Amino acid sequence: MLEVKNVDAGYGKINILNDLSLKARENNLTLLIGPNGAGKSTLLKAIFGFVKTSKGSIEYNGKDISSLPSHQLVDHGISFLLQRVSVFPELTINENLKLGAWAFKKDKQKVTQQLEAMYDKFDVLKQKRNEKAGLMSGGQKRTLEIARMLMSNPKMLLIDEPSAGLSPKIAKEVYQILHGLKDDGITLLMVDQNIRDSIGYSDYVYVLEQGSVSSESKASEVEANLKEVVQSWLKF
Numbered sequence: 030m031l032e033v034k035n036v037d038a039g040y041g042k043i044n045i046l047n048d049l050s051l052k053a054r055e056n057n058l059t060l061l062i063g064p065n066g067a068g069k070s071t072l073l074k075a076i077f078g079f080v081k082t083s084k085g086s087i088e089y090n091g092k093d094i095s096s097l098p099s100h101q102l103v104d105h106g107i108s109f110l111l112q113r114v115s116v117f118p119e120l121t122i123n124e125n126l127k128l129g130a131w132a133f134k135k136d137k138q139k140v141t142q143q144l145e146a147m148y149d150k151f152d153v154l155k156q157k158r159n160e161k162a163g164l165m166s167g168g169q170k171r172t173l174e175i176a177r178m179l180m181s182n183p184k185m186l187l188i189d190e191p192s193a194g195l196s197p198k199i200a201k202e203v204y205q206i207l208h209g210l211k212d213d214g215i216t217l218l219m220v221d222q223n224i225r226d227s228i229g230y231s232d233y234v235y236v237l238e239q240g241s242v243s244s245e246s247k248a249s250e251v252e253a254n255l256k257e258v259v260q261s262w263l264k265f
């Protein structure tokens with residue numbers, strides 16, 4: 030489990046997160062929602078060591094990870110799916126996937142084993158394994174990014190706007206993939222603007238406003254009151 034406790038963080042002298050606390054419970058998908066500029070992406074970046082915290086702690090399975098650099102977080106089983114598409118268009122799908130195995134690239138047997146596991150899981154990647162990634166559709170690129178993250182066998186995924194730029198139909202497929210990762214023992218913390226579609230795949234929801242948590246609920250409870258939640262943001 031990941032636990033953020035009373036964290037302040039920001040950029041230079043500007044503080045964005047204010048005494049923020051939340052939990053990403055094991056084997057659950059926790060959704061972060063809130064108005065633009067609330068600090069959702071900043072929180073993911075703070076957890077992954079891209080943004081420095083100035084107060085509080087971030088604990089993963091009871092260990093304070095708040096001062097660890099990103100590569101050490103990957104060793105601890107934490108991965109980050111960035112908001113912008115990050116496949117390498119000139120490389121094949123197979124080559125892109127291999128980049129996800131950088132930490133154990135010398136262990137050829139393990140790399141092959143992980144590649145096969147990804148091809149078993151994602152047939153679309155198997156079919157196109159020798160094609161250039163740049164030729165794939167937006168949804169297929171997202172699938173490739175997810176598979177590339179899974180190459181290193183993460184236990185905790187930080188995901189920023191997985192549906193950005195995708196049609197509602199394809200976005201749903203991506204949510205389904207992410208939701209299905211819980212069956213592999215993975216814990217997910219996801220930021221998504223597309224609340225209406227993503228909430229049904231989530232277990233817990235935190236609403237962030239002005240750098241702090243304004244509410245925490247089970248996803249099913251928020252789903253029932255979605256209209257009021259969204260209306261309350263419009264006041265900001």
Ligand SMILES: Nc1ncnc2c1ncn2[C@@H]1O[C@H](COP(=O)(O)OP(=O)(O)OP(=O)(O)O)[C@@H](O)[C@H]1O
Nearest residue numbers: 040043045063064065066067068069070071072222
């Ligand atoms: N690199 C940066 N340098 C300085 N300020 C930044 C930087 N990145 C973000 N900010 C500021 O931090 C605040 C929070 O931004 P953040 O991207 O975390 O919000 P968000 O809730 O993810 O918003 P959105 O839903 O629009 O993506 C905003 O006021 C933004 O302008």
